[in-house]
C-alpha cells in the first residue's frame with residue numbers, strides 16, 4: 001500500500017532499524033526498488049529531488065510531481081509492502097506545493113543553508129501547510145561537509161549539527177524527522193582519508209529529540225560496482241562512500257532513514273557499460289536496461305538487509 005513516510009519511520013524508530021530512501025528519475029529505477037522491496041518483504045521510501053521533478057515534467061513541476069505520484073501509486077496500490085513518496089531537498093515553495101497537491105507522502109524542506117532562526121522559520125511554515133493535509137516533513141540541521149582526514153577544520157566544525165540547537169529546532173518547528181549533518185556529503189567522493197562520522201553528535205541529537213533521524217550522503221560506493229564500471233571505461237578514481245560497518249553503527253545510534261542515490265546510479269551505469277560492450281548490436285531498451293535494473297535491485301536488497309528492514313513490511 002501507499003503510506004505516509006512518518007508511519008514507516010515511526011515503526012523503524014521503535015524497532016531500531018533503518019529504511020533506505022531511494023532516489024528515482026525514471027521507470028527503471030522505480031521497478032528495481034519495488035522488486036527489491038517485494039523480494040525482501042521490506043518497506044521502501046522512494047524520493048525525488050527537485051531536479052527529478054523538473055526532468056519528469058520537462059520543466060512543468062506540477063506535471064512532473066503528478067507523474068511520479070501516478071507511477072509510484074501504480075506500484076504501491078498493487079503490492080503488500082508499504083511504499084511512500086518523498087520530496088528530497090525541497091527548497092522551492094512552488095515545487096513543494098506542487099508535490100503536496102500531487103499527493104506526495106512527505107517533503108523535505110531543506111533550509112539548512114540559512115542561519116538557524118531562518119531555518120526554523122522556513123521549516124515551521126512548510127510544516128504547518130504540510131501537516132494541514134496529512135503530509136509529513138523532514139528538515140536538515142547543519143551542512144553536508146566531509147570530515148577532512150579526521151581533522152575537524154574550523155569551517156567543518158561549524159557546519160556539523162549542534163545537538164543543543166536540535167531540541168529547540170524540533171520543538172519550534174514540529175518537524176517529523178530530522179537530518180543532522182554528522183560528516184557525510186553527497187556524491188561518490190565523500191572522504192579523502194578514512195571514513196569517519198561524528199557519532200557523539202548523532203547520539204546527542206537522538207537523546208534530545210527522540211525523532212526518526214535521517215542520514216544524507218549515505219551511499220557506500222561498493223568496491224565491486226566501482227571495479228565493474230572501471231573495467232568498462234568509467235573513471236571513478238578516488239570514489240569512496242560510507243563503509244557498511246559505519247552505516248550499521250549509525251543505525252545503532254538512531255538513524256532510521258538512509259538517503260541513497262549515488263549507489264543506484266553507479267550500479268546502473270556499471271552494468272549498462274558492461275552490457276553495451278558485450279552486445280554491440282543491441283538497441284532494444286528492454287534488453288540493455290534489464291541487466292542494469294537487476295544489479296540495482298540486488299544492491300538495494302543487500303542494503304535492505306544491512307539496515308535491518310528486511311521482513312519488516
Ligand SMILES: O=C(COP(=O)(O)O)N(O)CCCCO
Nearest residue numbers: 187216217218219259260261262
Ligand atoms: O543524501 C542523499 C544521497 O546521497 P548519496 O547517494 O550521494 O550518498 N540524497 O539526498 C540523494 C540526492 C543527493 C545527490 O546524490
Ligand code: NA
Nearest residue numbers: 087088089108
Ligand atoms: Na530527504
Ligand SMILES: [Zn+2]
Nearest residue numbers: 186216217259
Ligand atoms: Zn541529501
